Amino acid sequence: MENGTLDILLVEDNKDDLDLTLAALNESGVAQRIATTRDGAEALDFIFCQKDYASRDFRDQPRLILLDLKLPKIDGLQVLQQLKSDPRTQHIPVVVLTSSTRKTDLEASYKAGANSYLVKSVDFEQFTREMRQLGQYWLSLNRGAPPGS
């Protein structure tokens, strides 16, 4: 698993949120190799190596996907459904990272196969702590699916 070049794929459309999340991840020091995509369609292109990402190696998948729900073109839930219904990608842990506390979003996310659901804290310090714990758990503590599964 350590052979991959990617720790995290961050899917976030809002530039401010993107920068803050990157800053928090940076400060927590849990992940160095982070790729970003700005909408649902781009995220799917990235993972399935199509269109602009056609030259990417399909075997080089992120160890964790941080997914916003409210995304342009294809929304987070649809991205989640496609990832979790494809046997080649369903083992990748997906953490929904959103501002929504809505019960229906929570339910739909878990139904679509989300591995975790995190509401972004307004307080940046708190948010940084959460990102550290998140990285520590999913990238160090958690044991992922064996290669080829």
Added chain:
Amino acid sequence: MSSRFSELSLRSKLILSGLLPSVLVLLLAASAFTAYDLISYRRFLTRDLLETAKFIALTTRAAVRFEEAEYAQRVLSGLASNPDVTVAAIYNARGQVFIDYFADGTPRGTLPSLGDLQRAAPEKKMQAFAPIALNEERIGTVYIEGSYASLWTRLRVLAAGLIGAVLLLALVAYVISLRLQSHISRPLVSLARTAQTISEQQDYSVRADEQKDSDFALLTKTFNQMLEQIQSKDAELQSRAAQLTHANTELEAFTYSVSHDLRAPLRSISGFSQILVKQYGGAVPAEAQDYLKRIQMNAQKMGKLIDDLLTFSHIEAEPLKTSEFDPAQLAKEIFQELSLAEKHRQIAFKLDPLPSMNADPSLMRQVFVNLLSNALKYTRQREHPEIHVGARLEQGKAVYFVKDNGVGFDPQFASKLFRIFQRLHKSDEFEGTGVGLAIVHRIIKRHGGDIWAEADVDKGATFYFTLQ
């Protein structure tokens, strides 16, 4: 009888009410006629017997005088032609039987003496007496006894005829009332069927058929008017329900927008101002750093406000999921969680055993979190803070309370306490959004309970609440 009658269908009732009186009247009339006829016939029979007796008295006058028994016997035998005569006898002047006659041929025994016969109640039998007189001297008496046989025969014939007539007339009455009742019952039955259809199919657009008859025309017209009112009220209700559903959907969308779209910019304000202090701290003057900190704190406060408002609006939207649980355990857990953040404080926490609660546990958790964090907050300046959670029984109802020895409040503002955004303390003394107690109030009310507080300035506060 009357209860059985009321169970009958309208149609049968109408037929019966037409038929019964006519049959009764017919029967009464027939009985009266029969009684009159029988009385007259009896009178006629009695008179006939008397005439016969008088005739025999005349014809046997000489035979009695000269005791010509054979002749007298022959006269009496002539009575065989009259079937109404059963017994006849001629008594002599001394009242002894001279000659007797029995219609069935065999003497039934010795006839009583004349005196005895006359003393016996004469009305019981049909009988007649005629004196035999010669030169104004009474020489004997004729006695004749009749039977009621022909009276009974007459009664039988009469009764058979009359019953036949009554039956025939009843049949005619039945046919007539059958014809008439349909004019009354048909519109009523049709109205009842319409009402049934409407109530079963909930279709208020159905109308009853118009009737020609003036009474029924009014009834169906009124019925149809009522239906029209119900239909318009129903349509109104349905459109209200649709409006409410729409309003709810909009509220849901609004809540979503509050939770999602208001948080994002706040996070940026808080995050970037912090990054600014952290990364460029040296380059920013101290005063500017203070401003940046205030920006952060206000962003946090607004974040808390948004969270509280969301909680507040969710209380009504979510259905209650009640179960039975021990609130003491809940209060203990919550106090431990909350006091973790204030480890440096020595708080005397007293928890009594509490009556079990039948309520929504996640909402009651919110109640204890808010009340206990208030108690922690307002005892902050106390050297020996005390918090007491307990309950007492009032009129069979459990009254739970959370009591502290904090700063309390002026009781004249107690009514404002549970209103949203109402605060009794300055926000630089005690932080808060003014939503916490409004949330508690709403949760308690949602459970059908009551909440109130007792306090005084600097003498602590006690919050009481009941459920249902």
